[in-house]
Amino acid sequence: MSDTPHSPQTNSKTESAFGRFLRATEIDPRLLGMLGALLLIWVGFHAYGALVLGEGSFLTPRNLWNLSVQTASIGIMATGMVLVIITRNIDLSVGSIVGVVGMYAGLLQVEWLPPVLGLGHPAIWILAVVFGIALGAVIGALQGTLIAYLAIPSFIVTLGGLMLWRGMAFLASSGRTISPVDSTFALLGGGPYGAIGATGSWIVCALAAAGVIWMMIRGRAARKLHGFALRPIWAEYFVGGLSCGVIIIATLVVNAYPWPKGILKDYYAKLGQEVPEGAFIAHGFAYPVLIMALVVLAMTVLMTRTRFGRYVFAIGGNPEAAALSGINTRAMTVKIFMLMGALAGVAAVIASARLNSATNALGDLDELMVIAAAVVGGTSLAGGVGTIYGAIIGALVLVSLQTGMVLIGFGDGSYRKIVIGLALVLAVYLDIIYRKRIK
Amino acid sequence: MSNPNTGTPLVELRDISIAFGGIKAVDHVSVDLYPGEVVGLLGHNGAGKSTLIKCLSGAYQKDAGQILINGHEVEIDDPRDARAHNIETIYQTLALADNLDAASNLFLGRELVNSFGFVDETRMEAETRKIMGRLNPNFQKFNVPVSALSGGQRQSVAIARAVYFNAKILIMDEPTAALGPHETQMVAELIQELKAQGLGIFLIEHDIHSVMKLCDRAVVMKNGQRVGCVNVGDVTDDDILGMIIMGKKPPQAY
Numbered sequence: 001m002s003d004t005p006h007s008p009q010t011n012s013k014t015e016s017a018f019g020r021f022l023r024a025t026e027i028d029p030r031l032l033g034m035l036g037a038l039l040l041i042w043v044g045f046h047a048y049g050a051l052v053l054g055e056g057s058f059l060t061p062r063n064l065w066n067l068s069v070q071t072a073s074i075g076i077m078a079t080g081m082v083l084v085i086i087t088r089n090i091d092l093s094v095g096s097i098v099g100v101v102g103m104y105a106g107l108l109q110v111e112w113l114p115p116v117l118g119l120g121h122p123a124i125w126i127l128a129v130v131f132g133i134a135l136g137a138v139i140g141a142l143q144g145t146l147i148a149y150l151a152i153p154s155f156i157v158t159l160g161g162l163m164l165w166r167g168m169a170f171l172a173s174s175g176r177t178i179s180p181v182d183s184t185f186a187l188l189g190g191g192p193y194g195a196i197g198a199t200g201s202w203i204v205c206a207l208a209a210a211g212v213i214w215m216m217i218r219g220r221a222a223r224k225l226h227g228f229a230l231r232p233i234w235a236e237y238f239v240g241g242l243s244c245g246v247i248i249i250a251t252l253v254v255n256a257y258p259w260p261k262g263i264l265k266d267y268y269a270k271l272g273q274e275v276p277e278g279a280f281i282a283h284g285f286a287y288p289v290l291i292m293a294l295v296v297l298a299m300t301v302l303m304t305r306t307r308f309g310r311y312v313f314a315i316g317g318n319p320e321a322a323a324l325s326g327i328n329t330r331a332m333t334v335k336i337f338m339l340m341g342a343l344a345g346v347a348a349v350i351a352s353a354r355l356n357s358a359t360n361a362l363g364d365l366d367e368l369m370v371i372a373a374a375v376v377g378g379t380s381l382a383g384g385v386g387t388i389y390g391a392i393i394g395a396l397v398l399v400s401l402q403t404g405m406v407l408i409g410f411g412d413g414s415y416r417k418i419v420i421g422l423a424l425v426l427a428v429y430l431d432i433i434y435r436k437r438i439k
Numbered sequence: 440m441s442n443p444n445t446g447t448p449l450v451e452l453r454d455i456s457i458a459f460g461g462i463k464a465v466d467h468v469s470v471d472l473y474p475g476e477v478v479g480l481l482g483h484n485g486a487g488k489s490t491l492i493k494c495l496s497g498a499y500q501k502d503a504g505q506i507l508i509n510g511h512e513v514e515i516d517d518p519r520d521a522r523a524h525n526i527e528t529i530y531q532t533l534a535l536a537d538n539l540d541a542a543s544n545l546f547l548g549r550e551l552v553n554s555f556g557f558v559d560e561t562r563m564e565a566e567t568r569k570i571m572g573r574l575n576p577n578f579q580k581f582n583v584p585v586s587a588l589s590g591g592q593r594q595s596v597a598i599a600r601a602v603y604f605n606a607k608i609l610i611m612d613e614p615t616a617a618l619g620p621h622e623t624q625m626v627a628e629l630i631q632e633l634k635a636q637g638l639g640i641f642l643i644e645h646d647i648h649s650v651m652k653l654c655d656r657a658v659v660m661k662n663g664q665r666v667g668c669v670n671v672g673d674v675t676d677d678d679i680l681g682m683i684i685m686g687k688k689p690p691q692a693y
Binding site: 222223225226227228301305306307309310311313314316317318320321322323324325326327384385 | 498519522528535536537538539543547548549552556557558562564565584
């Protein structure tokens with residue numbers, strides 16, 4: 001089943017072969033559209049590089065690995081923004097929450113804890129992470145309370161938050177940059193040591209593929225139990241094969257990206273050895289990407305399998321009906337903003353770890369990327385509609401445009417902004433056309 | 440003439456008042472309802488019928504007065520309290536979430552969960568298919584959002600919700616306002632069936648013919664006050680219209 005608890009009904013008589021295929025496999029056509037757009041962007045940048053610059057550098061393990069790491073913090077926040085937007089709210093403050101959380105988590109691990117626990121104490125990174133997520137949740141809950149119980153529009157509350165939390169981030173360290181962060185903490189941002197390596201990646205790959213297959217078998221069993229129509233068996237194999245294929249390809253890509261020479265030398269020097277001839281150590285999946293994968297999994301379960309997720313959609317569809325059905329819509333609003341804040345906390349941990357420092361500009365303008373990612377991913381600003389996987393693909397599209405422009409030599413910010421701005425408007429327009437056509 | 444029922448009423452609204460910014464929407468109104476009975480609530484738009492009934496369904500909180508269920512005074516502060524007393528409401532606006540399918544709407548706020556606490560989508564759809572098969576056998580659109588349904592189909596989802604959860608007290612706010620003749624007939628038959636099962640039904644209705652056909656008693660309100668109550672079998676439709684329009688109480692009223 002997809003995130004939205006329904007799929008478009010089509011007329012079987014006038015249906016094309018492709019339409020029948022979509023219905024049999026129950027693939028959301030919008031998902032296909034988004035994946036198609038993503039592939040087009042990837043191939044387009046690579047082809048431009050290959051034809052014009054003489055070297056295609058987009059579809060390389062190195063770039064795709066970096067892309068995955070760069071997408072993590074935006075992607076994680078976009079999954080929360082989906083809930084906020086589905087319930088007809090907006091959160092403009094997430095970028096500033098990243099800033100203030102990153103700063104305080106930085107101060108905690110660099111200036112406050114080491115004198116007490118000793119520099120490099122193994123508890124420091126754990127405390128910093130827990131503190132960061134908790135601080136984000138508290139800020140989110142505070143904003144959610146103002147929105148739900150004092151009936152101040154979320155646009156205003158979070159616009160105020162956008163400025164207020166950014167100011168707090170500056171004040172916290174009087175504008176200083178806090179660096180370097182705890183060495184274990186820094187691994188959460190990725191980098192050669194912040195990844196699980198080839199063997200670990202294959203284990204993750206096997207677990208993910210097994211998970212997909214198990215869910216498909218269980219879904220089929222549940223339908224059979226109640227005597228509902230089953231997907232044709234070829235469609236089951238197709239969907240299962242495609243999902244597992246994507247997981248395997250992703251694993252092959254991250255395992256094809258080797259450690260650079262300097263890191264290899266460093267690594268073997270620590271072992272007291274010479275670098276062997278033809279040494280190849282793969283990065284594998286980076287920690288921030290695994291964190292994102294866990295967040296996506298948890299958020300998808302939350303939205304499709306729990307009452308909480310039901311209520312989010314119901315409030316978005318008809319807030320009055322939700323309240324009359326006995327749903328405590330105010331408490332839900334607080335919880336949704338709290339969750340958004342906690343996810344911004346996670347993003348702050350990843351962003352400051354990746355930068356190996358906390359600056360007061362951390363997360364600046366992230367709110368716009370996050371909102372754009374959710375919207376490009378099919379979340380409707382009118383409320384009631386949106387998916388977690390859509391938000392992640394939306395984030396991938398935007399980050400791909402950003403890095404792609406750099407790779408083909410349009411790295412100067414103005415072109416990047418123009419392209420992303422156009423892509424945002426175009427994506428929403430295409431979505432509007434699609435929705436009109438299925439009605 | 441007086442109330443033909445004896446014993447303890449299923450619901451008794453006693454001396455209910457509620458005001459919005461100085462306007463008395465409901466002004467010391469008392470109404471009662473017995474098991475197996477349909478009581479019509481009549482009056483002009485703005486007479487206070489819907490407001491009165493929303494105090495019972497938990498959508499509004501009364502300013503003064505008492506609510507008694509089976510003779511015991513209860514507090515109804517929100518829709519959850521009402522549901523706990525087996526009061527189900529079918530609102531004029533239908534109160535459906537347009538973006539969700541029939542099963543999700545039917546179980547909204549009371550989802551079936553499996554042993555892990557996860558929403559059991561397939562079981563909810565199976566239960567929905569069962570109850571819809573009884574109420575509206577032609578209904579087939581189980582996997583589309585209710586925004587794609589006709590007025591009658593939407594209404595049957597709203598009614599199924601009340602029936603599925605074993606309502607003892609049913610509030611229907613103009614249940615046939617948006618329906619065609621065939622669907623209106625369907626709702627009428629359903630009301631008879633539920634009545635026979637011993638439910639008490641409050642029916643807010645403008646159409647005087649429906650009132651004469653479906654209701655046992657009719658309570659008329661005007662400007663937030665109770666004009667009177669009549670046994671529908673004892674009066675003509677002109678008597679009731681007189682009460683609604685002029686606030687004139689016929690001799691049979693009490």
